[in-house]
Amino acid sequence: MIPRLGMSSIKRNFSSRVIPKLMTPRQLLKAIEKPDHQFKVVDASWHMPNANRSPLAEFEKGRRLPNAVFFDHDKIADLTYAGGLPHMRPNLDTFRVAMNDLGISASDTVVFYDSLGIFSAPRAAWLLHSFHHPSIAVLDGGLPRWIAEGLPTDSGPPSSVKKLDYQLIGSHEECEGKRSVTSYDDIITNITDQRMEILDARPRPRFEGTAPEPRASLSSGHIPGSISLPFSELLATHNEGYRTFLSPEKLEEVFTSTFGSAERWEAVKQGEKELVTSCGSGMTACIIWLAIQICSGGDQAKVKVYDESWTGYASRPGSPIAMNLKGEQDK
Structure with a gap:
């Protein structure tokens, strides 16, 4: 995990992409209980079309992790891709707009979870990794493990998100995805x-x-x-x-x-x-x-x-x- 750094410090220290980490629920809870933490908790749930489940509706109703935001795989995507394939990796502009809307900054450690434990959260982690976001984690066991361990959750309409101006860390060429x-x-x-x-x-x-x-x-x-x-x-x-x-x-x-x-x-x-x-x-x-x-x-x-x-x-x-x-x- 990276410490709190200014953007110039992040860029100076960014020599290679950071490998996403697994976190346990207790580790994440301890991190987000600190008043000055820079963790962004993100629900990246997604289900097969034949599951007849709406991850967004489930997120909005709850239960969900405290102060989490929702990552929509099928919207944070290349919607113009030939053949109409779903959740294809987006371009730089689409990615930046999505990060702004989610209130994510380049200095945040972004922790993804999903409603099955491990299913769609790794996809979101891979996507941010492909755009050189410097600090990423996946909650091992996701929402059901968090609930099973008796940890606090939110329900009802989520709070509004303060939009930010996301700054890419890697160069535009590095973020094109050729390595990913x-x-x-x-x-x-x-x-x-x-x-x-x-x-x-x-x-x-x-x-x-x-x-x-x-x-x-x-x-x-x-x-x-x-x-x-x-x-x-x-x-x-x-x-x-x-x-x-x-x-x-x-x-x-x-x-x-x-x-x-x-x-x-x-x-x-x-x-x-x-x-x-x-x-x-x-x-x-x-x-x-x-x-x-x-x-x-x-x-x-x-x-x-x-x-x-x-x-x-x-x-x-x-x-x-x-x-x-x-x-x-x-x-």
């Missing part, structure tokens, strides 16, 4: 040259082509050469109904098993082999992204998100689609 996002053309090229590893966070039956996609008319299957790693395998489910990340040691075991060898995983962790994460629409791919940040303990790993993910890939005519009808994944 992989394109469709890169994915197609990788099918033949295998320059990158690709991990797919969707449930394995959808990856194998044995179960349908939740989006109508979209084929299931996977990108040739990609590896299945359902995001649920990186999480622990608790009796109270929420999910948290596995310990770093357990995450190491999962990644080693997924890649088939410690050497292959080490090459990814040390940045010797570029990694791309994918899922249905770019949401749970960020759970893998954050798990790797937790394991690597720094910015050595070269991890990008395929923002279009399977929805964009499978919607494009002529995209090669692999199916493992016997459940044998490509490696």
